[in-house]
Amino acid sequence: MAKSIDVSDLDIYYGDFLAVEGVSMTIRARSVTALIGPSGCGKSTFLRSLNRMHEVIPGARVDGKIVIDGQNMYDADVDPVQVRRSVGMVFQRPNPFPTMSIYENVLAGNRLNSKRMPKSEADSIVEKSLKGANLWEEVKNRLNKPGSSLSGGQQQRLCIARAIAVEPQVLLMDEPCSALDPISTSAIEDLIHDLKSDYTIVIVTHNMQQAARVSEDTGFFNLAGAGKPGRLVEMNPTSKIFSNPDEPSTEAYISGRFG
Amino acid sequence: MTVTEAAPKPPAPVRRTGDVVFSGLARAAGITILVALAGVAVFLTIEGFPAVTAPASAMGGKSGIVLYVWPLLFGTLLAALLAMIIATPLAIGVALVISHFAPRKLSRTLGYLIDLLAAVPSVVYGLWGINFLAPRMVGLYEWLEENLGFLPFFTGPASSTGRTILTASLVLAVMALPIITAITREIFAQTPVLHQEAALALGATRWEMIRMTVFPYGRSGMVSATMLGLGRALGETMAVAMVLSATGVISFNLISSTNPSTIAANIALQFGEASGLKVNVLIFSGLVLFVVTFIVNFLGRAIAGRGYKGESR
Ligand SMILES: Nc1ncnc2c1ncn2[C@@H]1O[C@H](COP(=O)(O)OP(=O)(O)OP(=O)(O)O)[C@@H](O)[C@H]1O
Ligand SMILES: [Mg+2]
Numbered sequence: 001m002a003k004s005i006d007v008s009d010l011d012i013y014y015g016d017f018l019a020v021e022g023v024s025m026t027i028r029a030r031s032v033t034a035l036i037g038p039s040g041c042g043k044s045t046f047l048r049s050l051n052r053m054h055e056v057i058p059g060a061r062v063d064g065k066i067v068i069d070g071q072n073m074y075d076a077d078v079d080p081v082q083v084r085r086s087v088g089m090v091f092q093r094p095n096p097f098p099t100m101s102i103y104e105n106v107l108a109g110n111r112l113n114s115k116r117m118p119k120s121e122a123d124s125i126v127e128k129s130l131k132g133a134n135l136w137e138e139v140k141n142r143l144n145k146p147g148s149s150l151s152g153g154q155q156q157r158l159c160i161a162r163a164i165a166v167e168p169q170v171l172l173m174d175e176p177c178s179a180l181d182p183i184s185t186s187a188i189e190d191l192i193h194d195l196k197s198d199y200t201i202v203i204v205t206h207n208m209q210q211a212a213r214v215s216e217d218t219g220f221f222n223l224a225g226a227g228k229p230g231r232l233v234e235m236n237p238t239s240k241i242f243s244n245p246d247e248p249s250t251e252a253y254i255s256g257r258f259g
Numbered sequence: 260m261t262v263t264e265a266a267p268k269p270p271a272p273v274r275r276t277g278d279v280v281f282s283g284l285a286r287a288a289g290i291t292i293l294v295a296l297a298g299v300a301v302f303l304t305i306e307g308f309p310a311v312t313a314p315a316s317a318m319g320g321k322s323g324i325v326l327y328v329w330p331l332l333f334g335t336l337l338a339a340l341l342a343m344i345i346a347t348p349l350a351i352g353v354a355l356v357i358s359h360f361a362p363r364k365l366s367r368t369l370g371y372l373i374d375l376l377a378a379v380p381s382v383v384y385g386l387w388g389i390n391f392l393a394p395r396m397v398g399l400y401e402w403l404e405e406n407l408g409f410l411p412f413f414t415g416p417a418s419s420t421g422r423t424i425l426t427a428s429l430v431l432a433v434m435a436l437p438i439i440t441a442i443t444r445e446i447f448a449q450t451p452v453l454h455q456e457a458a459l460a461l462g463a464t465r466w467e468m469i470r471m472t473v474f475p476y477g478r479s480g481m482v483s484a485t486m487l488g489l490g491r492a493l494g495e496t497m498a499v500a501m502v503l504s505a506t507g508v509i510s511f512n513l514i515s516s517t518n519p520s521t522i523a524a525n526i527a528l529q530f531g532e533a534s535g536l537k538v539n540v541l542i543f544s545g546l547v548l549f550v551v552t553f554i555v556n557f558l559g560r561a562i563a564g565r566g567y568k569g570e571s572r
Contacts, residue, residue, distance in 0.1 A: 053460055058363065085462030095457040099475035108471065109461035159457070166461065 002200045003069045003169040004029040005050065010064035011229075012042065012049050014057065019045045021229035023064075025219055027170075032192060032201045034211035034238065037221030038253065042230030043204045044092075046221070047172050050202065051087035052080040068169065085109070088163035092175040094155035096147030096162070103143040105158055106130060109166040125165055133161035134191050153184025160191065164199070171195065173203040177210065189214050208254060212242050220250045300549065307543030309536060317536035319507075328544050330509050334519030335548065338424055338499065339492035341513070342431035346492075347485050349432070350439035357440075358447035359469060370444065377437035385501030388430040393421035393502065400425075400514040411511050418516040422504040425513040427521075430498050435488035442487065446480035447473050479562050486559025493523075493552050500524035522548040 005027040012020040020042035027033045035043045048054040049062050052073065065072045073083045088109075096105045106126045110117065117125075126143065130136040135157040139150070147158055156176060163171060173192075177185040192201060192214050205211050211218055219235040234247045245251050310317075310324050321327040353373060357366040397419060404415035450473045458468040474481075505520035520528075522544045533541055 051460065053456065056456065056459055081462050081464050084460055089460040091453070091456065091460075093453060095451075095453040097454060097457065097471060097475075108458070112461060112463055112467055162461070 002029040002198060004200065005170065005202075006065075006067040007050075008065045008067075010046070010049065010062065010066065012045050012054060013061050013063070014045075015059035018229045020049075020221075021231055023232045025232060025235050027200060027202060028217065029200045030196060030198070031216040032196050032203060032214050034215035034218045035202065035204045035221060036206070036208065036211050036218060036253075037230070037233075038223065039206075040230075041221040041223050043221050044174050045230070047174050047202060047204050048089075050170070050172055051089055052083045053089060055080065085112075085166060086168050087170040087172060088166065088168035090156070090159050090163055090171065090173040090176050092178055094152055094159050094179065096150070096155050096158050098146060098148040100147055101144045102139050102147050102150070102158060105147040106161050106165050108162055113166075129161040129165040130158075132164050132191075132195070133157045134187055134194075135161055151184075153180045153187065156180060156184070156188065157191065160188070164195070168199070170200045170202065173201065175204050175206065178206065185210075208242075212238060218242075220245075220247070220253065222249055222253070303542060303546040303549055306539060307546040309539040310543035313536045313540055318540050324540065324543060327540065328522075328547055330507050330519055331522045331525050331544055332547060332551070333509050334424070334505070335493055335521040335523070335551070337511070337519065338428050338431060338503075338521055339489055341425065341428035342435055342492040343485055343489050345429060346432035346435045346439055346488060347481075350436050350484070350488070351443055351481060353436070354440050354444035354447055355469065355473070357444045359465065359473065373437050373440045375437075376433065377441075381434065381495060381497040382501070384430050384434055384498040388426060388498060388502035389422065392429060393426050396421040396423070396426050396429075403514055412513045414512050415515055417514050418504070420504060420516065422502055423514050423516070424503060424518040427499050427503040427518075428513075430502055431492040431495055434495060434498060435492050438491055439484045439488040442484035443477060443481055446477040446484075450476045482562045483559040486555055486562070490552050490556045490559070493555065494548065496523035496527045500527040 007027070008024045010020070010023040011018060012023075023046060035047065037043055045054065050066060054060050054062060062074060064074070066074060068087075071078065096102075097108060100108065103126055104111075106129050107117075107122055110122075110125060127136060127140075130139065135154060138154060139145075139158075142149075147155065150158060156179070160171075160176075177188050180188065189210065192203065195201060203211075203214065215238045217235065218238045218241040220233045220241065221230050222233045223230050234241065234245060234250045236246065241250060242254060245254065313324065315322045318324065318327040353369070357370050357373075360366075361369060397417070400413075400415075400417040400421065400423065403413040404417040407413045408415060454472040454476070455468055458471045459465075463471060499521050500523075503518055503520065503524060504516055505524065506517040507520055508517050509519055510517065526541050526545060529537070529541055
């Protein structure tokens with residue numbers, strides 16, 4: 001189920017504006033890769049290019065290759081809709097569908113494949129996904145309430161349940177905890193830890209401790225200067241990045257944040 | 260600028276001249292509208308009241324005001340309803356193209372063109388209906404009579420001029436299109452990006468994304484837009500008076516040359532030579548139309564006001 005991702009020479013544009021330049025990296029299967037860097041250096045942009053959500057923005061496009069499972073997802077004959085079904089995404093702000101119940105929110109992705117699903121199968125997907133997202137105990141008695149009736153942290157875990165209900169190969173998370181309190185944050189970090197045995201996870205975070213806690217590998221993005229595109233400065237095992245990074249700018253960024 | 264005269268009483272809230280002036284103006288405008296509306300209602304009621312006891316001679320031979328007004332009301336509702344059945348799907352489709360499918364430049368042009376339809380005077384629509392649309396519909400009506408004649412709507416005999424209630428409804432549909440399109444496209448365009456991206460990231464196609472997020476978000480807006488369009492279609496006078504060849508029957512036959520008339524068109528056609536009680540009768544029918552339109556608009560607003568359940572933080 002989990003797949004590794006090979007990115008080579010990726011340039012990402014918004015219209016004529018080159019936002020991210022020349023990224024090459026390998027994201028290992030069944031592990032957590034953290035992306036860190038200052039604001040505006042293109043972490044979200046890069047993450048969104050990993051499931052072709054980038055091109056949803058008018059004028060946005062990508063040059064280069066991203067290979068999953070031997071297939072370049074930017075080949076002309078690849079359907080972005082198929083890519084997004086196998087590469088799930090969790091956003092910075094929890095975004096359950098407000099008109100759907102908790103139950104239907106979890107199944108939203110499965111319903112898209114539009115096979116008629118027997119009730120028993122639907123029930124078991126909902127239970128399994130909510131358990132997977134550590135939310136089952138809290139919502140099992142109110143599955144028919146709207147998704148927006150949950151707290152922010154619960155909503156975010158609902159979004160994770162929705163993403164894993166379709167059993168993707170890769171899970172992308174863009175600052176999934178930045179809108180949450182420390183307790184919800186720690187619940188989601190535990191969850192990421194559990195999910196890593198089944199999924200390839202890429203997480204963007206501004207929180208150094210979080211990157212250090214949850215990830216195996218860390219990529220540090222930075223801007224070469226004002227108005228210049230963002231670049232991947234260094235990609236190494238997390239333990240190395242935080243103890244003995246290759247690049248002085250990585251060291252400066254991390255120590256600046258650690259104080 | 261604060262109102263310093265109130266200074267001795269400490270808890271006096273800060274009041275700014277701008278706010279005071281503006282709220283006064285807004286209130287005055289609101290009251291003016293209400294007074295005008297009440298004035299119209301009072302006028303219609305007082306002038307329409309004598310019609311209740313009017314003799315048959317004042318009502319084209321009908322022996323009671325209900326018998327007189329009911330066929331007109333029937334025609335009004337039928338024409339307006341047909342117009343909505345035609346216009347609503349079309350308007351929603353156009354609104355979606357503008358908000359979600361067309362490239363930005365094209366969608367702006369398209370938006371202007373649709374808005375322009377609202378600026379065309381209804382006499383022009385009437386002329387277009389008589390001289391352009393009606394003759395071109397004759398062939399279709401004959402086909403409908405031949406092939407779908409077993410349905411009560413198409414029993415015929417097909418009109419040879421094409422000036423049927425269906426043609427009138429088509430003209431009404433075109434006239435109601437801009438208002439429905441304008442409102443729905445605004446609402447569609449406001450669908451939170453957050454939710455649209457959630458759907459797309461799950462692997463929804465654009466159409467699936469629209470069904471999952473845009474339609475639920477815009478549901479009440481679509482309903483109220485349709486109601487406002489219906490209000491327009493109910494009250495439309497000139498175009499219907501010109502296009503429809505009305506005989507005052509009550510019939511669901513949509514393609515024949517004997518058609519029910521509508522209240523507004525009937526007033527426009529009869530008012531010129533009416534006098535005495537006949538005027539009161541026409542005004543009474545106007546009162547009925549006023550009430551129906553008022554109810555429709557009220558429902559539309561009420562549904563729109565209910566808004567979007569759930570938040571879009
Ligand atoms: N929709 C967009 N259209 C045009 N430019 C954009 C768009 N979104 C982002 N950018 C630009 O792309 C660059 C990278 O932005 P991105 O959002 O990827 O940064 P980030 O690293 O995620 O920052 P943050 O940590 O603040 O989330 C920035 O210069 C930004 O202004
Ligand atoms: Mg970001």
